[in-house]
Amino acid sequence: MPELPEVEIVRQSLNKKIKQKKVKKVIVRNRNLRFKIPLNFSSYFENKKIIKVERFSKYLILYLSKSIYCLIHLGMSGTIHIIENKMNNIITNTSFYNSPTLPKKHNHVEIIFEKFKVVYNDPRRFGFFQIIKNKKNLKERFNHLGPEPFDLNFDLNYVYNYFKYKNRDIKNLLLDQKFISGVGNIYASEILFKSKIHPYRKVCFLSKEECKKIILNSKKILLKAISKGGSSIRDFKNTSGSKGGFQNEFKVYQQQGMKCKNFRCTDLIKKKISSNRSTFFCESCQK
CATH class of the missing domain: 1.10.8.50 (Helicase, Ruva Protein; domain 3)
Incomplete structure (x- = not known):
């Protein structure tokens, strides 16, 4: 399972690529991850901007326009791949686990932008996506977790x-x-x-x-x-x-x-x- 440093590297890679980019389309090929992806999942993304990508602990947080947040947890085997349009993608993986290029199976979610797409791959399906609808709920979502090592409260x-x-x-x-x-x-x-x-x-x-x-x-x-x-x-x-x-x-x-x-x-x-x-x-x- 990726730990905090590996998830931070994924965050940096994603933020560099998708920050301030508008989502054209979302394709959910398999809703049955650790938590079932809701039927209206794509409506939270389509034609909206990704403001930035943040992280807490081992969770990625996509900040969407209109104060909507999407949590992504990679679980045991989840990886995120960036696929450029009309290019031979030698390496697509934003992390250091599993396949360095996009596998043929277990590609459950695609977030499509104008010139590239972001694909979530997860053979074991222990990862998940979760929509959070306001900042208060986002803060409450992490109430069960202790501080990060970098937090001033970890004293x-x-x-x-x-x-x-x-x-x-x-x-x-x-x-x-x-x-x-x-x-x-x-x-x-x-x-x-x-x-x-x-x-x-x-x-x-x-x-x-x-x-x-x-x-x-x-x-x-x-x-x-x-x-x-x-x-x-x-x-x-x-x-x-x-x-x-x-x-x-x-x-x-x-x-x-x-x-x-x-x-x-x-x-x-x-x-x-x-x-x-x-x-x-x-x-x-x-x-």
Whole structure:
């Protein structure tokens, strides 16, 4: 599943391409995504401008004219492709997952502009589109989610008090979107390694200094991942022709059996499976 940095790269690609462009037509080929696409879905788009593309957590937000918003969540396997008219599109994918070019199957939604179209592809159909009809409802839509790592509210007071009475592993809690929005399995492992905190430590025993490290390194790791274009787990590129480079910066994720990259540490990176998720860590460096 794409995490915050990868969704941000999709947002940047889309915003650059569709901002201030008018939609000519929308074709829905399959309404049966995670939430069924409404029958009148196309009426919210046709002959309206895309004002801009924003993001919250792992959600893309299309700002349409007349204060209408469309949320897009990519789910497990969703990708967004940009297809130029009358051009040989070598690479169409705006993200770094699945096919770099438009697959022949599972193209569920097409948003058609004058010189190009945007296609949503999703083999597993866990993604969704949702129309939000005003700004108040848009804000309420995210009430169940915690702050992003970049939010000013993600501070020591919030983190320490959230941890104080909880008997949960820190890795597990970093993946809890009610606590912090946008962090997934890749970046949780990297954040904890940089913070020198063992993934199975109980959060109620973390000190204020350790909480500060988690806050700081959450920001650092995600900002670096965005600057590197996200993490290309497979060797694919985005529509600008560049691929994500943060996978070259991994210290622990998918590094099991490799020597720890911390100076003077000779231990090997370990991998453990819990709740169907892989956790990577160095037992010597992370306490």
